[in-house]
Amino acid sequence: MRRPQARRSPSPATAAPTTTNITKAFLTGFEAKTGIKVNLGDNASLALAKLQAAANPAQWDIVELDGPEYEVAVRQKPAAAL
DSSP, X not given: OOOOOOOOOOOHHHHHHHHHHHIIIIIHHXXXXXXXXXXXXXXXXXXXXXXXXXXXXXXXXXXXXXXXXXXXHHHHOGGGGO
């Protein structure tokens, strides 16, 4: 009988297609219609998002959080401050 293999976190090699897909699905059309250049950043966190919200002017427009940080952000509602 075979034991199930443990799930592994995605490697950087598998993370790149996600960025490519986001760019194709959303950013290319947005940039073409608005002329606004969008740069995707890596390693965003709730703490960094709060710093950006407090900065004047903020350098970020959108932050993507996942897992526990997303749940904490929903409870704290930091987006309401933006």
